Amino acid sequence: MMSERAYIGVGSNLGDRTLRCQEAIRAISKIAGVTAIDASSFYETTPVPPASGGWFVNGVVSVQTQLTPEALLFELRRIEQSMGRAAERARGADRSIDLDLLLVGSQVVEQPDLVLPHPRLHQRRFVLVPLCELDPNLRHPVFGVTMQELLHRLDDPSLVRLLMSAEKSIPGEDG
Template sequence: MGALCSNLPVESNVFIALGSNQGDRELNLLRAVAEIGKLAQTRITALSGFYDTEPVGPVDQPNFLNGVLRVETALSPRHLLVELQRIETEVFRRVRDVQWGPRAMDLDILLYGDLILEEEGLVIPHPRLHERRFVLVPLAEIAPGQIHPKLGKRVDELLRSLPPGERVTRV
């Protein structure tokens, strides 16, 4: 009879949004994917296409290139966030001085399995995931049936429910 308890880490399916609007945007996204692929106890299982998108928010800035990555990881949500922020700052020299401002790399945890988490500096699912076409289009490409754990709706349903607007073009 097998053991009821194991010390093996439990892996979760996690979706990470990638965005860049400074420098070589495509190279930046590919570098970010490579860096995430180096994380301990983490493996990449899917990558969406890349999409040229208009910036959202009050800051005038260049268009973004966005994508979504699916990984399986045994890292805790907080540890994963720390690693993603390390990649943003160490690899891409991100400085967080203007909210929603231009950046070489933005990495956000969208979904972490079916987890619902609200801590200081970490909210999962991402609080604006269901409102953003630039996230839902690439997410629906790789996981249309994924359920938003808080809203109980599939990603493709969330995408269809968005009002028209917000241009998202596959490159």
């Protein structure tokens, strides 16, 4: 398989949220078949829908990968479970770590366990803000508009505030 650019949402609202996100990014960087990792800044965001654990820390990671979307999703779920997330994925529940496969190149996939692009990507400020930081001109493969255009059109009142700049979001990068 040829190499493609994939985008992964990273989030946590339990424990040391920032540290958990950094640990997840480190684990993603070690997946066989994943290279050229780049991470957005971390943002503190209101939970959508509201969760008892409070605000999330969210960011987006961009990777170059030779894995199929299914294989990459399998690896992301393995990382979530290794970091204490239950295999059952209740929507709206608190999460020690949440890894969402958002996009893989321009692939459109509709399977019971995998939909690409992520079906709610265009409705979520906490995804679009860090995604636009990485690549504002990235086009949504179904809607044909850029992430910046999706963000501009967005009717989502949730708050997204900068928590940690991108230079510090990937642990161990500065030695």
